Amino acid sequence: MKYILVLLVVWVGYHLWRKGRMADTGPSKSAQRSPAKPLAMVACAHCGTHLPSTDALQVGGVFYCSAEHRERHVD
Numbered sequence: 882m883k884y885i886l887v888l889l890v891v892w893v894g895y896h897l898w899r900k901g902r903m904a905d906t907g908p909s910k911s912a913q914r915s916p917a918k919p920l921a922m923v924a925c926a927h928c929g930t931h932l933p934s935t936d937a938l939q940v941g942g943v944f945y946c947s948a949e950h951r952e953r954h955v956d
């Protein structure tokens with residue numbers, strides 16, 4: 882009887898471990914771990930400063946480094 886209990890604990894532990902490993906490599910996790918895109922650098926249309934597109938202000942396909950330059954830039 883003792884051995885059956887030990888086997889049961891080992892069996893449950895093994896399956897929990899397998900479940901954990903499978904969850905690690907599951908599609909939901911690998912989707913989260915998708916490689917980050919290389920940061921696109923854009924130039925401010927007013928002063929020409931290069932900055933990541935995520936930090937830039939985009940107005941009609943034109944990038945600006947700040948709201949001030951967006952307002953100042955007239956063409």
Ligand SMILES: [Zn+2]
Nearest residue numbers: 925928946950
């Ligand atoms: Zn600027």
